[in-house]
Amino acid sequence: MDRRNFLRAIAITGAAATIKTSAGMDVLAQTLENTQTGKPVDMVAVMGGEPDAMFKRAISELGGMGKFIKKGYKVVVKPNIGWDKAPELAGNTNPKLVSEIVRQCFAAGAKEVTVFDHTCDDWLKCYKNSGIEAAAKAAGAKVVPAHEESYYKSVSLPNGVTLKNTKIHQAILDCDAWINVPVLKHHGGANLTISMKNYMGIVWDRRIFHASGLQQCIADVCTYSKKPVLNVVDAYRIVKTNGPQGRSASDVVTTKGLFVSQDIVAVDTAATKFFGQVREIPLDHVGHLANGQKLKLGTMDIEKLNIKRIKI
Amino acid sequence: MIFTLITFYFLDFAALLPESFHGLAQIQLVPAILGGSLLILLFLAILTLLFGRIYCSSICPMGIYQDIVSWISKRRLFSKKKKRYNYSKAKNILRWTVLAATIIAFFAGFPILLGLIDPYSAWGRIISNAFRPVYMGGNNVLESIFTSFGNYTFYKVEIVMLSLFSFVVALITFFTIGFFAWRYGRTYCNTICPVGTVLGFLSKFSLFKIRIDESLCNSCGSCATKCKASCIDSKNHTVDYTRCVDCFNCLSSCSKNALAFSPSFKKKRATRAEADNKTDKNKRQFLFAGLTTAIAVPAGYAQNKAAELTGNHKYIRKNAICPPGAVSAEHLLEHCTACHLCISRCPSKVIKPAFMEYGLGGMMQPMMNYDKGFCNYNCTVCSDVCPSHALKSLTIEEKHMTQIGRVTFHEDICVVHTEGTNCGACAEHCPTQAVTMIPYEGHEGLTIPFITPDICVGCGGCEYICPVRPYRAIYVEGNKEHKQRKAFKEEKKEDVVIDGFGF
Numbered sequence: 001m002d003r004r005n006f007l008r009a010i011a012i013t014g015a016a017a018t019i020k021t022s023a024g025m026d027v028l029a030q031t032l033e034n035t036q037t038g039k040p041v042d043m044v045a046v047m048g049g050e051p052d053a054m055f056k057r058a059i060s061e062l063g064g065m066g067k068f069i070k071k072g073y074k075v076v077v078k079p080n081i082g083w084d085k086a087p088e089l090a091g092n093t094n095p096k097l098v099s100e101i102v103r104q105c106f107a108a109g110a111k112e113v114t115v116f117d118h119t120c121d122d123w124l125k126c127y128k129n130s131g132i133e134a135a136a137k138a139a140g141a142k143v144v145p146a147h148e149e150s151y152y153k154s155v156s157l158p159n160g161v162t163l164k165n166t167k168i169h170q171a172i173l174d175c176d177a178w179i180n181v182p183v184l185k186h187h188g189g190a191n192l193t194i195s196m197k198n199y200m201g202i203v204w205d206r207r208i209f210h211a212s213g214l215q216q217c218i219a220d221v222c223t224y225s226k227k228p229v230l231n232v233v234d235a236y237r238i239v240k241t242n243g244p245q246g247r248s249a250s251d252v253v254t255t256k257g258l259f260v261s262q263d264i265v266a267v268d269t270a271a272t273k274f275f276g277q278v279r280e281i282p283l284d285h286v287g288h289l290a291n292g293q294k295l296k297l298g299t300m301d302i303e304k305l306n307i308k309r310i311k312i
Numbered sequence: 313m314i315f316t317l318i319t320f321y322f323l324d325f326a327a328l329l330p331e332s333f334h335g336l337a338q339i340q341l342v343p344a345i346l347g348g349s350l351l352i353l354l355f356l357a358i359l360t361l362l363f364g365r366i367y368c369s370s371i372c373p374m375g376i377y378q379d380i381v382s383w384i385s386k387r388r389l390f391s392k393k394k395k396r397y398n399y400s401k402a403k404n405i406l407r408w409t410v411l412a413a414t415i416i417a418f419f420a421g422f423p424i425l426l427g428l429i430d431p432y433s434a435w436g437r438i439i440s441n442a443f444r445p446v447y448m449g450g451n452n453v454l455e456s457i458f459t460s461f462g463n464y465t466f467y468k469v470e471i472v473m474l475s476l477f478s479f480v481v482a483l484i485t486f487f488t489i490g491f492f493a494w495r496y497g498r499t500y501c502n503t504i505c506p507v508g509t510v511l512g513f514l515s516k517f518s519l520f521k522i523r524i525d526e527s528l529c530n531s532c533g534s535c536a537t538k539c540k541a542s543c544i545d546s547k548n549h550t551v552d553y554t555r556c557v558d559c560f561n562c563l564s565s566c567s568k569n570a571l572a573f574s575p576s577f578k579k580k581r582a583t584r585a586e587a588d589n590k591t592d593k594n595k596r597q598f599l600f601a602g603l604t605t606a607i608a609v610p611a612g613y614a615q616n617k618a619a620e621l622t623g624n625h626k627y628i629r630k631n632a633i634c635p636p637g638a639v640s641a642e643h644l645l646e647h648c649t650a651c652h653l654c655i656s657r658c659p660s661k662v663i664k665p666a667f668m669e670y671g672l673g674g675m676m677q678p679m680m681n682y683d684k685g686f687c688n689y690n691c692t693v694c695s696d697v698c699p700s701h702a703l704k705s706l707t708i709e710e711k712h713m714t715q716i717g718r719v720t721f722h723e724d725i726c727v728v729h730t731e732g733t734n735c736g737a738c739a740e741h742c743p744t745q746a747v748t749m750i751p752y753e754g755h756e757g758l759t760i761p762f763i764t765p766d767i768c769v770g771c772g773g774c775e776y777i778c779p780v781r782p783y784r785a786i787y788v789e790g791n792k793e794h795k796q797r798k799a800f801k802e803e804k805k806e807d808v809v810i811d812g813f814g815f
Binding site (some may be wrong): 014046047120122124125128142143144145147148150151186187190191199205207208210211212213214215216240241242244246247248250251253255256268270273274275276277278283284285287302307309 | 332462464467468469573614660685688689690691706727731733734735736737739740741742743744745748749756757759777780800802804808810812813814815
């Protein structure tokens, strides 16, 4: 070994030693196993309970929050808080579900839990009237603003087809792990809004999504390197028509469902099929699912997955 | 006290002060007249008939601003010599001409003149245009410090200029009035201000007055040097009550105790200061020149703009949209003095001062601008705070049914049509689903906006979010007269019971 090679080797070793284990790596390393059977569980679907009770059940089926959130983690819980709507109108994620997730994160040893969303209506009204700000704060989370461009930083999306870069909220960039907590709703533009569409709440400029192909851009933004450690789909109440806001209580159906998985395409496919029982919705109309599968974000072929179905 | 609160109410973007503080704006004279608030008018009239122009020294924010300026100007730092005021004759012709011109202009459809010189509205504009951005900037500095320590007590606010025209007008007002206050005290109040002229007239008959006891007065003139209204003629032992603003600075200045603020019984009426028939030509010329420029410059600008846009006029709004509660553009024109309170208080920041959109007479009056936001469906702040009832108070139910404009859609430039991709941003933001997405014929899985203008409230959510540029594919056309929207058909409430997972 000559001197040059030696130095190079030292430099590479040094660089390698500085790499911090990130949340994403932990997630890659682990497989979810059902505590009883030992067979890995890909998704848990729960029906018939209150939002917090259903989540408690689901997370224990997945082996507890400790599998996803390690001691000392900075965690972001990202609900949908898009609209100035009361919880009964289901425009936003159920506040009870949000607070239960926050509590579980702290119980698993999280150092800090942050909650935010880039809202559509006036953010102060959304945070307040959705009930999420109060619920999250009561559980000990920090509720941070996201209404100004300066809270966002540019990231590149090398695997994106149309969208090659975007600005993502600082809280996501800084966290060790984040949990995606969408609410299942009809959507005039994307046809349905679930976990993948919920990414639009972590980015600043959404007009470009609409201008350059909504279904592709939704899949593209999901290729961002830091993936959520869990996708928790709130289907306790769903907006079946006139989504994503709904205009009156008659747009809302109480279905009491909850779906949890690490596979974002799979959990959204399952939620789409669930929604299909209320109102017909072909899978290919929710175009970002297929686009996401093409980008290897997950699978639409959920028949092949090990899904734990629970009725409370 | 009132000054501080009212000023802070304008600054207060975070709504720290309760909304009920808009009462402070309602006791201002011009808004009370325009709003037809008889009780407030009666109260102010009685107050003045009892004590004189107390209004000018404690209720009017512009009056207090001038006092602050002249107080600063008297500090040693700024003037080596001790600052003294002198008695000057009343400029009655000028005062009454300004008042008459204001009233005539108002009824001729140019309330802008009243809006320009009404002290409360002018102060509101100064705060909204010049001080609010500074206050918000301060907030942003604190925010960045606190946030860097992980404390989220403060949040960032976007600072934007409301309108160049309104900003320039506010600055000119601020510095002009400030300059006269610095040099001569209450010049503005006693030459231009229409409120001052009216209250001054009433004050002649007020019960309590500053009275000079001629048997004690030795005409030393000490009181006159303290009088920022320049209304004490110590040689003749008279006070011009039309100009006295009840500051009481003279009372303590008299070593002989010849001055008292007391009801009249014994004393003969002080002779009114002689009307000065020579009008101040320079001042008048300045005023007219200023006014002509203010009118001519924007008019030319607007003409150019219109010409430049005619090519794509179908994508351009023809009628400006007035805020909810305005009833009609005409009602707004007749009642609004452009105090900018609604503009400052709007949480969605969608109200901007108009330029030429309402015509010459409606300059700086509030209008909806959907570039940076849209009107929140559940919010009635602007109509709640309006002191002159130019925006009539609306309940939330009334607001939901008020149609300030109607949606207009141009499929030929919509991205669903031009790009063949999903969008739906407009329908997403529509609270009544006056814009809804329907299957796009011949395109499996695609949906295209479908509009029902009859149920549209005109909130501008669709226009705000539409990604198409330079012209938006969907926008709101203003209703010159606000209408009631039609009720929408609610979906049938179905009791869907789902037993299975569906997968």
